[in-house]
Amino acid sequence: MKTCDTIQSLQFEIKSLRAQNLTIGLVPTMGALHQGHISLINKSTEECDITICSIYVNPTQFNSKSDLERYPKTLAKDIELLKSTNCNIVFTPSNNEMYPEPATLKMSFGELEKNLEGVNRPGHFSGVGIVVSKLFNIVQPDMAYFGQKDLQQVAIINSLVQQLSFPIKIITCPIIREKNGLAQSSRNQLLNPEEREAASIIYTCLQNCVDKVDQFSIAEIEENAINQLKEKSLSVEYVSFINISTFAPAEKIESKKTAICVAASIGGVRLIDNVIL
Numbered sequence: 001m002k003t004c005d006t007i008q009s010l011q012f013e014i015k016s017l018r019a020q021n022l023t024i025g026l027v028p029t030m031g032a033l034h035q036g037h038i039s040l041i042n043k044s045t046e047e048c049d050i051t052i053c054s055i056y057v058n059p060t061q062f063n064s065k066s067d068l069e070r071y072p073k074t075l076a077k078d079i080e081l082l083k084s085t086n087c088n089i090v091f092t093p094s095n096n097e098m099y100p101e102p103a104t105l106k107m108s109f110g111e112l113e114k115n116l117e118g119v120n121r122p123g124h125f126s127g128v129g130i131v132v133s134k135l136f137n138i139v140q141p142d143m144a145y146f147g148q149k150d151l152q153q154v155a156i157i158n159s160l161v162q163q164l165s166f167p168i169k170i171i172t173c174p175i176i177r178e179k180n181g182l183a184q185s186s187r188n189q190l191l192n193p194e195e196r197e198a199a200s201i202i203y204t205c206l207q208n209c210v211d212k213v214d215q216f217s218i219a220e221i222e223e224n225a226i227n228q229l230k231e232k233s234l235s236v237e238y239v240s241f242i243n244i245s246t247f248a249p250a251e252k253i254e255s256k257k258t259a260i261c262v263a264a265s266i267g268g269v270r271l272i273d274n275v276i277l
């Protein structure tokens with residue numbers, strides 16, 4: 001596996017791969033890698049000749065400075081983990097490499113960001129849209145892999161690809177969970193063992209919501225779930241039934257079109273999760 005920390009060195013590698021007509025899969029990450037990220041890498045190595053994983057903690061998508069500072073950074077360990085996969089290149093740019101000039105560009109995704117992460121993390125999707133566009137332009141992959149874990153992000157990326165005509169196929173991969181059901185996340189590293197166990201209530205709660213859809217209204221289920229999370233001392237930002245194409249609140253439940261999304265914090269660590277019905 002090659003490591004490139006400049007755009008120039010990465011593009012030098014890519015040029016010779018392209019000359020051999022090899023297909024390229026890109027897996028954008030912010031590092032502190034876990035099995036969720038590895039599942040994306042594995043999907044890409046199955047489907048593409050060459051897999052490139054980017055590791056970059058993108059400052060422009062953080063709406064809180066302390067959250068950015070606290071975000072786990074484990075680059076040496078990440079590179080070791082990637083070496084155990086069939087990943088071919090890891091791209092690890094510095095801030096100066098990605099943003100030689102301060103980023104002034106803003107992106108807006110309209111209705112898609114009127115709810116959930118869009119309102120709870122102002123500016124987040126603008127930062128995501130810009131960094132992903134930059135990575136797409138730098139790498140020009142054939143395919144790019146994203147996790148359902150960040151469901152609204154997937155909708156944003158699909159809109160970005162469509163609106164900017166990126167010739168890239170977006171693949172969404174399922175959520176990888178810990179044994180207790182907690183969705184794997186880099187932020188889980190910030191939890192102590194008790195918090196990690198307590199946080200498994202998020203998935204239990206999502207499953208309870210699924211079980212109730214035939215008997216209760218959406219509002220009743222949401223309220224019940226919020227109470228269930230609060231009982232376990234989680235601080236809840238939202239439990240919300242949404243339409244997965246528009247991200248508007250769901251008025252009725254439609255199979256494969258409705259998802260239940262949760263954002264809640266424990267020990268000051270913000271976690272998100274979802275299930276598609």
Ligand code: AMP
Pocket residue numbers: 028029030031035036037039040145146147148149150173174175176177183184185186
């Ligand atoms: P991040 O490093 O958190 O920005 O995540 C990089 C990519 O990995 C994103 O597309 C995430 O949706 C995806 N991802 C994160 N956690 C998981 C998980 N538990 N299962 C599957 N994909 C994930």
